[in-house]
Amino acid sequence: MLSVWAEAMAVLPPKLEDINLDFNKMVNESLVFLIRQTAELLYEGQNIAKCMQLSQNIIDFSWEKLNIGTWRDVDKEWKRVFSYGCLFKAVCLCKGGSAVREAIKTCDKGLLMGAAIMDNVLIRLVKVLQNHNNSKKRALEDVGSHQNSSQKRLQAAVPLIKEIRPGTEVPRVHCPSLEHFRAQYLIPQKPVILQGIVDHWPAVRDCKWSVEYINEIAGCRTVPVELGSCYTDDEWSQTLMTVAEFIDKYILHQEEGNPIGYLAQHQLFEQIPELKQDIQIPDYCCLGDMDEDEITINAWFGPMGTISPLHQDPQHNFLTQVVGQKYIRLYSPEQTPKLYPHPTQLLHNTSQVDVENPDLLTFPEFEMDDFQECILSPGEVLFIPVNHWHYIRSLNISFSVSFWWS
């Protein structure tokens, strides 16, 4: 059997000359020299300690560049440099064979903060490293033994909404034709729950996406996690942790007083393609004018009690429930003035009203009765038309996938 180092090196091109180490003039010559030197050391395989040190220098230098100004203004070239640093460091970490987890973490940092390099080499490397990571099996056994009791404890914390008010329920329709959906719901911009359209997804079929499965596929991967009951709270923050840590600390053993953790991420399916194989873009998206690769696919994985405050998005949404249930409240765009959007530019798409417990003294115009609501269950897909306000609370451990399209 090949060593993990040999397997990691096999992910790289056989010859150093085959790596494209050209950068635009943004990246100065001495840094390009450093990157080349690091790559040479890696291919020689003799002085890995020095190679590791230089990789870290590349990471540190580009990290500073990534943190200047706003994220969308960061030059892509610095993201490429960061990815090279992470790639070299991750391979170095494989040398002794004992730091594979650390190597996976390093790849994930490159995937999250860097840009794709060398035909997605970081994704290919992580796949190789994951095969060597057998400690996931132990974590899996842990998950199995704790799930039932912790699910009960979580359910005690927040009351379930069991009843939907008569007359407010979002209608349900089973596998409508494209034309029916277009005429009845898309054109008039009416929310609807589509049933039977994702039953064939591997994620839904046989309830494949259990907590155990997610842990098995993604346990050792580092992902961003939101901490706090909702993103408008002062204490809300984001942090990086492995999926296994997230499951252990926030899904299965949520301690009283600890913040709620939510894995709410639009990059998850790019970062972990194994999960993407279990889902499919709904056919109805072809009614829009986007190519498939322009559709944003978001993952929402969390315990009972995650709340997405009332907000609106600039695209249509197919919010698909894979695991657990969510209580959802919808308001039409016409009601915007009565929903008190935050005055700041950053939060202008978010209402200041706590929908399930509104402060009517501060927000007297808030219409209490004029909404639609539903409990979305596994296999159901809620069509949220563009700009429709939506409030979402998970009623138990939940995994949803949303597709933003226009």
Ligand SMILES: O=C(O)CCC(=O)C(=O)O
């Ligand atoms: O499920 C959630 O918590 C939020 C989903 C959402 O807001 C969206 O898909 O736009």
